[in-house]
Amino acid sequence: MATVRVQQAVFDLGAESAALAAGRHDIGGMASFVGLCRADDGLAAMTLEHYPGMTERAIEAIAAEAEARWPLTGCTIIHRVGRLPPGEQIVLVLTASAHRAAALESCAFLIDWLKTRAPFWKREEFADGQERWVEAKAEDDAAAERWARG
Amino acid sequence: MRILYFAWVRQKVGRAEEEVAPPPEVVDVAGLVEWLAAQSPGHADAFANRRTIRCAVNQEFARPDQPVRQGDEVAFFPPVTGG
Numbered sequence: 001m002a003t004v005r006v007q008q009a010v011f012d013l014g015a016e017s018a019a020l021a022a023g024r025h026d027i028g029g030m031a032s033f034v035g036l037c038r039a040d041d042g043l044a045a046m047t048l049e050h051y052p053g054m055t056e057r058a059i060e061a062i063a064a065e066a067e068a069r070w071p072l073t074g075c076t077i078i079h080r081v082g083r084l085p086p087g088e089q090i091v092l093v094l095t096a097s098a099h100r101a102a103a104l105e106s107c108a109f110l111i112d113w114l115k116t117r118a119p120f121w122k123r124e125e126f127a128d129g130q131e132r133w134v135e136a137k138a139e140d141d142a143a144a145e146r147w148a149r150g
Numbered sequence: 151m152r153i154l155y156f157a158w159v160r161q162k163v164g165r166a167e168e169e170v171a172p173p174p175e176v177v178d179v180a181g182l183v184e185w186l187a188a189q190s191p192g193h194a195d196a197f198a199n200r201r202t203i204r205c206a207v208n209q210e211f212a213r214p215d216q217p218v219r220q221g222d223e224v225a226f227f228p229p230v231t232g233g
Binding site for chain 2: 035048049050051053054057058079090091111114115116117118119120121122123133134135136140
């Protein structure tokens with residue numbers, strides 16, 4: 001069962017890794033992905049909006065899919081919402097397994113699916129005061145599609 | 151029926167949510183979109199390009215042919231951009 005949190009507050013990868021591994025002797029490796037807010041084209045901040053209720057359900061469903069595909073011994077997903085200036089953390093995906101391949105592959109799968117199947121929307125704010133909604137990218141869809149079971 | 155709007159769909163409609171009572175001939179998502187689009191200029195603008203709108207019924211992603219009924223929570227939003 002994955003730990004899923006949607007929060008405004010910053011997260012601590014070290015603390016989350018320690019919490020996931022505490023008291024466990026069956027974990028052979030952990031993989032993590034931390035998404036950060038990047039300052040493209042004079043970006044001043046990004047605001048993340050979500051669909052409370054559905055967001056948690058959707059992330060839990062994505063985590064359950066990962067747990068069905070790989071023998072995971074732990075999984076933590078934290079996604080931040082609200083206004084985030086460049087350099088701020090946006091998302092954490094942390095996976096643990098007996099062996100590295102399952103941890104690494106499931107971590108990549110989770111971030112690919114989070115980008116295309118969890119109800120979050122990013123609005124960008126620029127230094128000149130302009131704002132715009134980020135558009136979904138075809139390459140994100142392609143990245144998520146590579147995990148499709150044929 | 152409770153309707154929720156997110157991101158630019160919310161901005162164009164001009165509200166985050168509303169309670170609606172569509173007529174009985176509205177039986178699925180596609181029919182609901184047609185009916186909502188006729189409710190105000192803001193709704194018409196939000197639903198102008200149907201292909202750019204995604205939907206969830208009772209917090210599960212839904213296609214245009216998904217049935218909707220009284221008491222459902224139906225959300226409309228752009229393609230997601232999290233992660």
